[in-house]
Amino acid sequence: MRGFGFDIAAELPNGLGRAGVIHTPHGDIRTPAFIVVATKATVKAVLPEQVGALGAQALLANAYHLYLQPGPDIVDAAGGLGRFMNWPGPTFTDSGGFQVLSLGAGFKKVLSMDATRHGTEEVIADGHDRLAMVDDDGVTFVSHLNGDRHRFTPEVSVRVQHHLGADIMFAFDELTTLLNTRAYQEESLERTRRWAERCLAEHARLQGERPDRPYQALFGVIQGAQYEDLRRRAARDLGSLEAEGHRFDGFGIGGALEKENLGTIVGWVSEELPRDRPRHLLGISEPDDFFAAIEKGADTFDCVNPSRVARNGAIYTADGRYNVTTAANRRAFEPLEAGCDCATCAHYTRAYLHHLFKARERLAATLATIHNERFTVRLVDAIRAAILAGDYEAFKADFLGRFYRRRRSLA
């Protein structure tokens, strides 16, 4: 069995951005890399074979969702997440930390990246009808599936993730919104730090209990919202944390990130974290965000955006994003994106996709998702290639200049 490790192959002149390779028991991940999201052990609407064919190096599933359904024991008995879903490559699982927010304070609310512009009441939940409630020891969830009560603690999350058997798992953390008070951010950060310690300890214990199994890496998650001192403190704390001879194998960067200072925050964190361990930026995939984060030291990403947006008819291209559902595409007998090398663009037209979406045919989601995921994976691959080739800045200027230029020829 191969173990876990990270090698840096090239660095940007700023000493933060880099290209490298993450080694896992199920194969290598060349970084920077976009990790395709498969929340419930499936990339919605797409076969794993197709996901592999579009160039995805690894998939990320969610511990909370798989815990509720089908249950960690089932996935374990199936031989782990990869075997269960027929994905031979590396896998990640998220801890369920995001659901503390999305089912809790962000319940039924617009959780915008630029939430500050939307006004408080839109984002802060009412409290009584939320599905998740945080306390210092953990989180009580009401299942969104059937109303059952469930309790997640750091130990439960790590245990669930050990059953799921992904190569890389994340510590259980609490997300905050940009609208929480500074005092709450500090309180939450401290809670997340203590949870990180408990995750590491439980991880060490379980690893010792089952030495026969392939090593599962555990990443600590850096919170701290938009505050420099909190972000740096969190990175230093988790970077140096040790429990029973174990330390974090890598780090997630999560939480409330305003688009405008996303790169800045990643930079603060990268400066404090050990250089020899990989950094995963959670939940990010817009083209400009990739550049901003990668040049500041982010190595991997995951995001629902390419697939979610695809299911609703939005298509990414080098010239920007457009909706295929628009009437202008009714007779557009051309690929979704000129020159795209994805399986969809090889055989299907905008007009056909337009028709499938209008007819509410499921194939629309499949074909659009294949394209958007390919677009996203290919972009990050190209960034890696540019770093390795030493022409990152030129590639960045080219790509962003074209992607964000307004183009009325876009249909």
Place this chain on the structure above:
RNA sequence: GGCAGGUUGCCCGAGUGGCCAAAGGGAGCGGUCUGUAAAACCGUCGGCUUCGCCUACGUAGGUUCGAACCCUACACCUGCCA
């Protein structure tokens, strides 16, 4: 032939004297989506020279200060009876 019911905006369908350019749904048109409660959600949806005006609720006429709503005739549709 008789009796009863019906005819509303692109479609379905509420509305029975003023608060009705007319509920609701669908279609159409446009948009949103960043560790997935998403095959979701939002906006718009008669026309115009848009604080108002015009045209509209089968057709024609009437009652009324005022009609999609009441009356008369006609046309078409549906059910029951012969």
